Each structure stands twice: as C-alpha cells, then as structure tokens.
Amino acid sequence: MGSSSGQSSSYDLSFKILLIGDSAVGKSSLLVSFISSSVEDLAPTIGVDFKIKQLTVGGKRLKLTIWDTAGQERFRTLTSSYYRGAQGIILVYDVTRRESFTNLSDVWAKEVELYSTNQDCVKMLVGNKVDRESERVVSREEGIALAKEHGCLFFECSAKTRENVEKCFEELALKIMEVPSLLEEGSTVGKRNILKPKPENQPPPTGGCCS
Numbered sequence: 001m002g003s004s005s006g007q008s009s010s011y012d013l014s015f016k017i018l019l020i021g022d023s024a025v026g027k028s029s030l031l032v033s034f035i036s037s038s039v040e041d042l043a044p045t046i047g048v049d050f051k052i053k054q055l056t057v058g059g060k061r062l063k064l065t066i067w068d069t070a071g072q073e074r075f076r077t078l079t080s081s082y083y084r085g086a087q088g089i090i091l092v093y094d095v096t097r098r099e100s101f102t103n104l105s106d107v108w109a110k111e112v113e114l115y116s117t118n119q120d121c122v123k124m125l126v127g128n129k130v131d132r133e134s135e136r137v138v139s140r141e142e143g144i145a146l147a148k149e150h151g152c153l154f155f156e157c158s159a160k161t162r163e164n165v166e167k168c169f170e171e172l173a174l175k176i177m178e179v180p181s182l183l184e185e186g187s188t189v190g191k192r193n194i195l196k197p198k199p200e201n202q203p204p205p206t207g208g209c210c211s
Contacts, residue, residue, distance in 0.1 A: 015062065033160075051066050
C-alpha cells in the first residue's frame, strides 16, 4: 500500500468527540493547539464548529471529528443533534475560574446525561490553563475527585504551552477503542449506507398518511 499523502480517506476508525464547558475556558484553543502547532487567541465560537484530525493511536489510524461548541446559553438550541453519536466527550474547565469548574457538575454533566445517545461514551474532565499556576483556584485533587464522581478520565493541560494537549485526545481515543460497542460504531461509519435498504420486505405501516 503506498503512503501517498492524498489518502485523506484512509483510516481504520472514525470517532466523534465533543468539547463542552463554559465559554472562555479554552475549548477552541485546545482544539487548535491539538490540530496545528500554532496557538492563537481565538474569537468566541459562534454556534458549532468542528475540525478533523487524523492520527495513529495504538497502531490504528484514526479520524477524529472534534466538535467545538459555544458555551453561551443562546447557542444551546443545537444540543441534542450535537450530542448524537458522540463516542467521546471532553468536559473542559479553567483552573483559574472556580465557576467554570462547578458548572461542570451543575450544568454540563447533567446535559451529558440528558442528551448523550451512547451509554458507553467515554468522558474526560480537562482542567485547562495550567500555565497560569499562580492564578490557580481549582486544585488538581479537586479535579481528580470530580472526575471520579462522574466516571471521567482526568487531565490537566495548557492550550497555550500545548502541555498534555495531544495526550488528552490520544488517551481518550485509546479508551474509546477499549469499548467494544464504540469500536464497532467507529469502524462501521463507511459501511452504514450499504446496510440500509433492508426494511423493504417489511409490511408497510398501517394507517399511514396516504390511507
């Protein structure tokens, strides 16, 4: 098999990852930091944005579609479609803003419960902005405790210095690959359309609009 760079479609597994959390905790910065080597100051996300990153983890070529959402309330109408089919969810807070941490329990974890369609979906708690250690108000221990309480993986990172950023996404991908149902989902993306035309031989539903 040639390794031509034009093989954008050649990957073994495809996963949908969500980034959620209050606005200004650095979700978009994490994403940009992961996707490219530059970290710039970004304008707030309007609605939903997504980026695709291909990487090899655990010997598998992965395509991660990472959805980044606006944390503000007025963009919350997209919610259920946004969560549908996600294999991984990253809950982000800012270690220098306590409110962004408490909101993970009060707002975001509840939303995951409400909208996530995958029972097995892998969740990760990420404390961002550890480069601002002197301003830290949420301790690492607190982060670990909250992650435990909600059954999440835990990382602290800095989108600015890129510390632990790749590790977050790689660990999340590895964990998703350990869950059989998610692994199967990730690998059937391309085949789904072929399996569709089955229901034809079923009797038509009674009382349809045309009867």
